[in-house]
Amino acid sequence: MHSRYIKLRRQLTDYFFTGLAAGLSVVVVGTLIAIFAYLVIKGAGSLNWSFLTQTPKPVGEPGGGMANALLGSVMILGIASAVGVPIGIGAGVYLAEYGRNRLGKLVRFTADVLNGVPSIVVGLVAYGLVVIQQKHFSAFAGGVALAIMMIPTVTRTTEEMLLLVPQTVREAAFGLGIPQWRTTVSITLATARSGIITGVMLAFARVAGETAPLLFTAFGNQFWSFSANQPIAALPLQIFTYAISPFDEWHRQAWAGALMLVMLIVGTTTLVRFVFMRRMPGGAQ
Amino acid sequence: MATAVEVRDLKAYFGKTEALHGINISIEATHATAVIGPSGCGKSTFIRCLNRMHETNPEARAQGEVKIGGADIYSMPAVDVRRKVGMVFQKPNPFPSMSIYDNVAAGLKLNGTRNRHTLDEAVERSLQQAAIWDEVKDVLKKKSGASLSGGQQQRLCIARALAVNPEVLLMDEPASALDPISTAKIEDLIFELKQKLTIVIVTHNMQQASRVAEFTGFFLMGHLVEFDRTEKIFTNPSDKRTEDYITGRFG
Numbered sequence: 166m167h168s169r170y171i172k173l174r175r176q177l178t179d180y181f182f183t184g185l186a187a188g189l190s191v192v193v194v195g196t197l198i199a200i201f202a203y204l205v206i207k208g209a210g211s212l213n214w215s216f217l218t219q220t221p222k223p224v225g226e227p228g229g230g231m232a233n234a235l236l237g238s239v240m241i242l243g244i245a246s247a248v249g250v251p252i253g254i255g256a257g258v259y260l261a262e263y264g265r266n267r268l269g270k271l272v273r274f275t276a277d278v279l280n281g282v283p284s285i286v287v288g289l290v291a292y293g294l295v296v297i298q299q300k301h302f303s304a305f306a307g308g309v310a311l312a313i314m315m316i317p318t319v320t321r322t323t324e325e326m327l328l329l330v331p332q333t334v335r336e337a338a339f340g341l342g343i344p345q346w347r348t349t350v351s352i353t354l355a356t357a358r359s360g361i362i363t364g365v366m367l368a369f370a371r372v373a374g375e376t377a378p379l380l381f382t383a384f385g386n387q388f389w390s391f392s393a394n395q396p397i398a399a400l401p402l403q404i405f406t407y408a409i410s411p412f413d414e415w416h417r418q419a420w421a422g423a424l425m426l427v428m429l430i431v432g433t434t435t436l437v438r439f440v441f442m443r444r445m446p447g448g449a450q
Numbered sequence: 451m452a453t454a455v456e457v458r459d460l461k462a463y464f465g466k467t468e469a470l471h472g473i474n475i476s477i478e479a480t481h482a483t484a485v486i487g488p489s490g491c492g493k494s495t496f497i498r499c500l501n502r503m504h505e506t507n508p509e510a511r512a513q514g515e516v517k518i519g520g521a522d523i524y525s526m527p528a529v530d531v532r533r534k535v536g537m538v539f540q541k542p543n544p545f546p547s548m549s550i551y552d553n554v555a556a557g558l559k560l561n562g563t564r565n566r567h568t569l570d571e572a573v574e575r576s577l578q579q580a581a582i583w584d585e586v587k588d589v590l591k592k593k594s595g596a597s598l599s600g601g602q603q604q605r606l607c608i609a610r611a612l613a614v615n616p617e618v619l620l621m622d623e624p625a626s627a628l629d630p631i632s633t634a635k636i637e638d639l640i641f642e643l644k645q646k647l648t649i650v651i652v653t654h655n656m657q658q659a660s661r662v663a664e665f666t667g668f669f670l671m672g673h674l675v676e677f678d679r680t681e682k683i684f685t686n687p688s689d690k691r692t693e694d695y696i697t698g699r700f701g
Contacts, residue, residue, distance in 0.1 A: 265508070333543040337607070339506055341557035341614060342533035351560050355547040 201427065208424035211417040217425075221387045221403070224412055231422050233389050234403040237304065238429065241383055241399055242373055244308025249315030250365055254354075256316070257323025257361075262349055264324075273324075280317035287313050288378035296382060302396040307383025311375060315368040322364025326357035362441050366434045373430045376401040400426045454479035454618055454648035455500060460514035462495050462504055469495045471672045472514070477618075477665070482640055482649040484663035484680065486656060488695065491669040493652045497620045500650065501535035502528040519617055533561070536611035540623040542603035544595030544610070550586050553595040553606055557614040572613045580609035581639055601632025608639065619643065621651040625658065637662050656696055660684050668692045 215228050222229030260269055291310035330353050338348040385402040400422055407419035455477035462470040470492050477483050485493045498504040499512045516523045523531040544553050554573045577583040582605040625633040640662045653659050659666050667677040676692045687693045
């Protein structure tokens with residue numbers, strides 16, 4: 166009798182917690198689906214060919230699009246990744262492979278603090294570092310601002326992922342007479358590759374939607390610009406400008422812009438994963 | 451008989467602790483030498499000094515003379531030493547991101563060998579020497595080294611070490627994580643391999659030492675207590691402490 170009661174209680178507890186865990190995962194996935202669905206409902210109607218190919222039209226004129234902002238975002242994010250990812254991965258490698266000293270502690274601490282600096286402040290710093298020197302706003306300045314925001318995330322995830330690679334793997338490489346730098350590049354980094362890519366993509370996705378650091382760096386404009394040295398439009402800036410405007414047509418376009426921004430992030434993340442992950446030999450975890 | 455490894459007054463340190471107190475030993479070429487002793491006696495530290503793996507621990511350093519093929523390994527670059535003196539570890543440690551082929555080729559490839567033909571040849575030769583060729587030859591580039599069973603992984607690691615053509619192969623309890631059948635395969639392998647190269651094997655298993663090795667050294671608390679032919683060590687040791695250990699009175 167007693168043991169049957171215990172058994173029942175254990176079973177109920179098991180059901181309860183399994184159900185709770187399942188329910189909470191539904192909340193996580195559901196939030197994402199809800200955001201995406203809402204964007205599609207509000208924005209898909211305005212997402213058409215001219216939206217993707219034209220620059221903004223003056224108020225009152227129908228049509229027009231965010232093509233220049235899309236290009237601007239791609240350029241700024243490209244610059245940010247080109248600057249931020251190598252620095253971040255390099256610093257992460259240093260921390261994981263050589264950083265068991267005071268400099269390592271300092272870099273780790275600095276990265277964590279940098280991670281917590283508000284994005285508007287990062288924008289100000291990029292303004293001081295780049296815009297004031299150049300004496301004008303530019304896509305490059307926007308890229309630098311976003312790069313500064315990417316670096317701590319990339320650094321810390323790279324470090325964490327490299328530390329997850331068992332020491333025995335490094336020993337195996339040293340035991341073959343492979344120099345340390347070669348071991349790091351071809352074996353340790355390769356082993357931690359998927360985790361590092363996830364970290365890079367997290368950093369990318371985070372800064373892709375940043376508006377504040379671009380306000381006084383990339384600045385935004387309403388025309389085509391192909392130069393990294395000129396002020397340039399960006400999707401978040403354009404969404405911001407349109408969303409706070411009093412015009413219904415601009416509101417609709419802001420929704421379409423938001424949908425496009427999310428698709429840009431999802432698309433890039435998927436593409437990068439596809440390109441970098443498929444060359445794993447079969448049977449690996 | 452020729453001496454492959456000549457060790458004179460070798461001392462090893464972790465920080466300020468001396469872990470080896472002046473080891474002297476001559477290891478015969480193309481024979482297997484077993485290193486036995488209780489946990490913490492310095493046997494792993496000892497073999498890790500023979501290919502300068504000891505110093506990959508930032509706290510650690512070594513002192514004394516180790517000559518391999520007549521050349522002092524502490525006066526040449528560590529990476530050159532490790533190409534001459536291969537190592538197999540306690541737990542199988544294939545490179546998880548690499549295929550079986552790339553695992554075996556890694557030592558050559560990452561040290562600059564690019565020639566396809568050379569690599570193909572070395573991979574096949576090494577896998578055959580490690581008695582695993584027949585099991586993996588159809589999936590060389592398709593399967594990751596990590597997808598093999600534990601015993602296969604260890605033989606893969608042996609093949610990987612053999613691919614760079616070492617003169618000496620150090621084995622640090624190579625079978626302690628394996629089941630009896632895989633262990634028997636590794637022991638058979640040691641028999642084959644010592645025809646061509648010198649093997650130094652650390653083992654906790656005294657039967658294993660007596661099966662595979664012509665010579666055995668008994669370590670205790672950082673000292674080499676006794677070093678002799680294996681049958682002498684196991685049947686008629688000259689030191690009381692060796693006798694106590696092999697008869698199971700401690701350790």
